[in-house]
Amino acid sequence: MKIGILVNEGPYTHQASDSAYQFAVAALKAGHKVTRVFFYHDGVYNGSSLTEPPRDDRLIVERWGKLAAQYEVDLVVCVAAALRRGIREQNLAEGFRISGLGQLVEAGIQNDRLVVFGD
Amino acid sequence: MSAEDGDTPGVIKRFLFVNRKAPYGTIYALEALEVVLISAAFDQDVSLAFLDDGVYQVLAGNDPSGIGMKNFSPTYRALDDYDITKLYVERESLQERGLPEDGFVVPVSVVSRAEMAAIMSQQDVVLSF
Numbered sequence: 001m002k003i004g005i006l007v008n009e010g011p012y013t014h015q016a017s018d019s020a021y022q023f024a025v026a027a028l029k030a031g032h033k034v035t036r037v038f039f040y041h042d043g044v045y046n047g048s049s050l051t052e053p054p055r056d057d058r059l060i061v062e063r064w065g066k067l068a069a070q071y072e073v074d075l076v077v078c079v080a081a082a083l084r085r086g087i088r089e090q091n092l093a094e095g096f097r098i099s100g101l102g103q104l105v106e107a108g109i110q111n112d113r114l115v116v117f118g119d
Numbered sequence: 120m121s122a123e124d125g126d127t128p129g130v131i132k133r134f135l136f137v138n139r140k141a142p143y144g145t146i147y148a149l150e151a152l153e154v155v156l157i158s159a160a161f162d163q164d165v166s167l168a169f170l171d172d173g174v175y176q177v178l179a180g181n182d183p184s185g186i187g188m189k190n191f192s193p194t195y196r197a198l199d200d201y202d203i204t205k206l207y208v209e210r211e212s213l214q215e216r217g218l219p220e221d222g223f224v225v226p227v228s229v230v231s232r233a234e235m236a237a238i239m240s241q242q243d244v245v246l247s248f
Contacts, residue, residue, distance in 0.1 A: 006246065008147075041150055081150060101157040108244035109130050109161065116247050119147075 001032045004107030008118030010042035011060035012053065017046055020117035021063060028071050035111055036074040037064070038104045039096075041118070044087045047077040047096040065095030076103045132243035133164045138173035139247065142191070143183045148176050151248035152194055159201035166242070167198075168235060169227070170209035174216065177208060177223045195225045209235050 005024060009016035024034050039046050051061045068075045075096040077087060082098055092098060108114045136155050140147040158165050169177055181192050198204070206227040213220060213229070220229045230238065239245060 008248070040154075041146065080153065101154050102160065104154060105134075105158045105161050105163070108134060108246070109132055109163070114244050114246070116245075118247060 001113065002111040003027055003032055003034050004111040004114045005034060005037040006104060006107075006114060006116045006118070007037060007039050007043040007046060008041045008116065010045035011051065012057075013042070014119065016117040016119065017043065017060055018058075020115075021060070021067070023115065023117070024067060024073070028067075034071065034073050036076060036103070036107045037068075038107055039075070039077045040081050040101075040104065042085070043118075044077045044082040044085055047075065047082070047093050047098075048087055049091050049093040051093070061093045065093055068095040078104070131162065131164055133166070133241060134158055134244045134246070135166045135168055135239060135242040137168045137170070137239075137245060137247040138176055139171040141172040142176040142181060143186065143188055147248045148173070149191055151246075152191065154246065154248075155198070155203065156194075156201065159203060165203045166205035166207065166238070167203070168207045168209070168238065170212045170235065172212075172216075174208055174212045174218060177206065177225060177227060178218070179222050179224045181224075192224045198225065207235060207238055 005020055007017055007020045011017045027034055046061060046064060048061060064075055067073055077096050077098050079098050079100055136151060138148060138151055142148045177195055181190060183190055206225060208227045208229050209232055210229050211232045
């Protein structure tokens with residue numbers, strides 16, 4: 001099955017980002033294709049390269065990037081939401097790209113499922 | 120407005136945008152509306168649902184000037200220009216908040232919780248904000 005994912009909350013503050021990641025891993029390991037993860041609202045902070053958690057904590061931003069590289073997942077940060085919150089190309093983490101909301105609508109059209117993780 | 124690269128011509132899916140948050144206090148309602156407007160460029164079958172505190176989004180008379188926010192109620196009236204006319208408001212959510220079943224900024228259908236569930240089950244894509 002082809003799956004798209006929408007993440008609406010920032011890392012560390014909210015469980016949504018962790019749940020989305022864990023769901024993506026489980027889906028990929030079960031043989032499904034996760035084509036795109038779209039980050040919206042505070043979810044755009046998942047793509048900030050400036051993130052630096054304490055050493056004993058999980059690396060939310062980095063693990064998204066690794067997942068994308070391993071399984072060819074398209075990580076898209078919404079440009080309008082990102083600019084509002086100070087995320088731009090200069091501080092965009094590896095594996096992410098910035099694009100428009102059309103990429104979210106397209107993910108809904110082209111996948112069998114669009115799974116939303118938010119508040 | 121034109122669809123971005125990778126648009127899939129010919130595929131029309133039923134999109135439902137579920138609005139559950141109050142219009143002000145958080146940015147969810149405003150940014151949800153931005154997605155709805157973009158979806159119009161993709162020629163999809165778009166509906167909007169308003170439930171929980173989301174019912175306040177389409178109430179007439181919102182005036183957030185006192186908190187320094189821009190009133191985006193007029194944007195809901197623009198939906199008609201994009202052929203987005205299926206707006207559903209949940210009756211129980213209105214009742215729970217002591218709100219009447221009229222006095223909205225745009226024409227809406229007030230439906231029961233059971234009817235809302237049926238509407239949701241008919242969709243291909245449900246986005247909740």
